[in-house]
Structure formats: C-alpha cells, structure tokens
Amino acid sequence: MTESSRPDNSAGAVPASATIEAVPLRRPGRWVAAVVVVALLALFVYGAATNPAYRWDTYAQYLFDARVSEAALVTIELTVLAMVIAVVLGVIIAVMRLSPNPVLRGAAWGYLWVFRGTPVYVQLVFWGLFPSIYKQIDLGVPFGPTFASFDIQSLNQAFLFAVIGLGLNEAAYMAEIVRAGINSVPEGQTEASVALGMSWPQTMRRTVLPQAMRVIIPPTGNELIGMLKTTSLVAAIPFTLDLYGRVRDISGANFQPIPLLLVAATWYLAITSVLMVGQHYLERYYSKGMSRQLTARQQRAADNLRAKPMGDEPK
Template identity: 70%
Template sequence: MSDLPPVGTETDPEAIKAVPLRRTGRWIAAVLIAVAVGLFLWGAATNEAFHWSTYRRYLFDRRISEAAWNTMQLTLLAMAIAVVLGVVLAILRLSSNPVLKSTAWVYLWIFRGTPVYVQLVFWGLFPSLYKQLDIGIPFVHQFAHIQLQGISANFVFAVIGLGLNEAAYMAEIVRAGISAVPHGQSEASLALGMSWALTMRRTILPQAMRVIIPPSGNELISLLKTTSLVTAVPYSLELYTRSREISALTFEPVPLLLVAATWYLAITSVLMVGQHYLERHYSKGVHGRTTRAPRNFTIAREGK
C-alpha cells in the first residue's frame, strides 16, 4: 500500500527548531578587549606616577565641586542664550526678506569664522573698550548709566561670549531641522487658519525637534568642554582652571587632571541621559521606532 496519506486528510507539519547562529568571532573579540582593558587598568592602578591618593583627596574637594557647579551654570546659561538666539537666526535665514537674511548670514559668518578663544578675549576687554553702558533712547534721553569698569562681571561676559558663539552653530542646526519638515505641513496649517507663529510653534518646530535634538545634544556636550577656555575673559572659577591652580600648589598635575576629567565625564553622562529621553520623547510615532531588529537564526529540522 502507498505511504501517502489519503486525499483530503490533514497531517501535522514537521517541527522546526530555530538555532541561533554561533558568534565565535564576537566572543573572541570581547575576551581580547577585556584582557587589554584589564591590563591597562592594572598598570594604571600600580603606577605611582598617577598619585591616586592625591586623586582621592581632591575628587570631592569643596573647591572642585564648586568649580564643577560653576561650569554647569556656564554651560546651561550659555546654551539657553544659544537656543533662543539660534531659533531667531534660523528663522531670519529662512526669511524671504533679503535684509534680514543677509543680517543673519553676516552674524554666522563672523561668529563661525573666528576662534571662540579670540571672541572670549574680546569680551574680557569689553570694559576697556566701553567704559560706560547707556540705556535709553539714542541722542534723546538716557534712562540709566552702567559703569563697566567698576563692576566685576567676568561670569556674565563669559556666558555672553559662549552663548553668542554657540548661537551661530545652533542657528544652522535649527535651520536644518525646519527645512527637513515637508512644506505641505505649513501649507496645511495656514489653510486651517493658523497664524505663522502658531504654525511654527504647533506644527513645524515639534516635527523639526527629531532632527534638532541629536546635534544639539552634541553641541551642549561640546560647550561643556569649551568652558575651559573662559580663562580668556578672565574667569578662573570653572573646573579646569581651578584644578590647574590646585595642581600648581601641589606640584602634581596628573591627579588633578584626572579629577577634572572625572567631573567632566560625570556631567557629560547626565547630559547624555537627558538627551536620550528627549530624543525618545520627540521620536514618538516615527515608523519603526519601537521595532526591534530580528536576530539571525539557522533552521534545523527535528531529528537532524
């Protein structure tokens, strides 16, 4: 008799066993990297030139922690100025008005074309260039007079210098994000009776944030490290300068550099976590956002 099942009858399909692919090269690479990192850490831990006792003594020193807080204030305040001014400059760059567009382009040309250290030196010399700041109606009436040479505003000048420089880069980031939104979105909003300002606030900018957030996070982290240049103002209460001053007294520069690097890494880690959640928030609804990449499998029949 035939081994074939009768016509019209159903049989259970043969079971399939999915076996994950072996990643031998991946495990070998992981072991080699772990060994290399372990050897490096062991060599650094046993090297007396690092002066780890000095590192532990100054890691949470009050002067270092205060300098780290000042560095965070410099970063956040300067970034706030940069974001607000960057949005304005980006809108001017996209404007059809040639005067406004040219003004924004000249601003970007100057602040992107000159080193930030040179700009900070200029802000440090600002009280020498302008001894008095008048507030009021030009050539008519002055409401207030501020003597710049009589005040100590190095922190303010450092924030202004960093913020104005960073605004030039944020403007291009925001402009790229706005340009990435399809033009039909703004046309649809205007057709619904929304004003131009409401269209930008409710339609364009929320969609542009998906493009703006990642490079803005990188700019924020870069700005954190750029604060080490505010000695040009001069402002000496930020993290790097304070650690360098302490190392000049102890004659041990290496452990104090490690202390500053540790604080920079800690602050950067916090900023990166915040960037991650911002990106996830503005990426809601994007196609494939929550789709996990499939794993590679080999298929083996039962009994083989």
C-alpha cells in the same frame, strides 16, 4: 488517475509535527577579538593602578574636595545659562534666515559667518578684553539725548562675560540646528496654515516649530554636552572659578597636575553621564510614533489580541 496509481512522495516528505533544530553558526573570530580587548583593558587598568605617577592618594584626596565640588556647580551654571541664551537666540536667528525679508536674512547670515568662522577661544579672549575696548555704552538717539548709560569698567564681571561669550558662539550652531528642523516640516503644513489665515510668524510659532522639535532635540542634547566641555576654555577671559580652572590652580600649588586632571575628568564624566541619560529619555519622548519597535504596553496589547479565540468563519 486512481489513488493507488499516484506517485508516493511520502518517503522524502518532512512530517508536519517535526521540530527543526537551528544550529547557530560558529564565529570564533568574535571570541578571539573579545579576549584580546579584555586582555588589553586589564593590562591598562593594572598599569594605571600600579603606576606611581598617577598619585591615586592625591586623586582620592581632592575628588570630593569642597573647592572642586563648588567649581563643578559653577561649571553647570555656566553650561545652563549659556545654553539658554544659545537656544533663544538660535531660534530667532533661524527664523530670520528663513524670513522673506532680505535685510533679516542678511543680518542672520552675517552673524553666522562671524561666530562660526572664528574660534571660540579667540572670541572668549575678545570678551575678556571687552572692558578695555568699550569703557562706556550709551543708549539713546544718535546725536540726541541719552536714555541709559552703562559703565563697563565698573562692571568687569568675568562670569557674565563668560556666559555671554559662550552663549553667542553656541547660538550660531543652534540656529543651523533649528533651521534644519524647520526645513524638515513638510511644505503642506505651512500652506495649510496660510490657508487658515495665519500670518508667517503665527505659522512658525504654532505649526512649524512644534513639529520641528523632533529633529531639533537630539542635536541640541549633543550641543549641551559639548557646551559643558567648552566651559573649560573660559580661562581665556580669564575666569578661573570653573572646574578646570580650579583644579589647575590647585595643581599649581601642589605641583601634581596629573591626579588633579584625573579629578576634573571624573567630574566631567559624571555630569556628562547624567546629561546623556536625560537626553535619551527626551529623545524617546519626542520620537513617539517614529519608531517601528513596539513599546512594552503595545506589545502586551498585541499579545492579548492574538490570544483571543477567533469566531467561527461564515460558511
């Protein structure tokens, strides 16, 4: 077939140099929804600003009051100390649950059954009554000599019992988080460690737990934020030097609970926001290698690689 006899398809062909202009699809429903949300938000803000029941002058008066800021610091101390106890004890309980020893597994299961099966408020009430239940604790040999003795009646520190109550309750949940992280590590890692001559505790400490951190860290951050808000329940002990307890005492004196509750909510939101930022960077650090999205440095390296001229291909 000669070149002149071939069918001419050039009429319907698109030139290679032609630019295709993409027209975005119009979605008016999104704009309508956005306008409705903004209008509702504006109405709420206007109503709150003009409602005299909020007492914004009282809110501004007590927002940075020294008593409130000191109570916020006590709340942070409660949160940090309770989470330290929860993390350490949670790791121990998780390892016990995965232990080949049936006694350790049974003890860990019983701990989780008790502390996850009862409300934290009830547990805190129990810790508040602990000096009435155990007046003195003796450590020693049964029916033998006593090595140490603690007078619980003279102790009677509400802050200490608040930390213990919050920490023991949170440890039950941290144990399940740690156990899920340990189970996420491939079984081959454990088998390789055993093949190298490591014992079971060495395998957990050197091989399994470091790799499980990638799964453990995100829910631990959520539990830390949850612990911050759970500290408002320590009034059951009773302990009233925390943030909620202090604003409740102030509102009981000036009979204005609404602005004082707004003060407490503002402080809780501020602390939670800081914790969320820290959680974001911590998760990003431990999730290295898991995301398919390139970092800024990796993107620049890829662009530089594409910009390099390719050498002549062999003929």
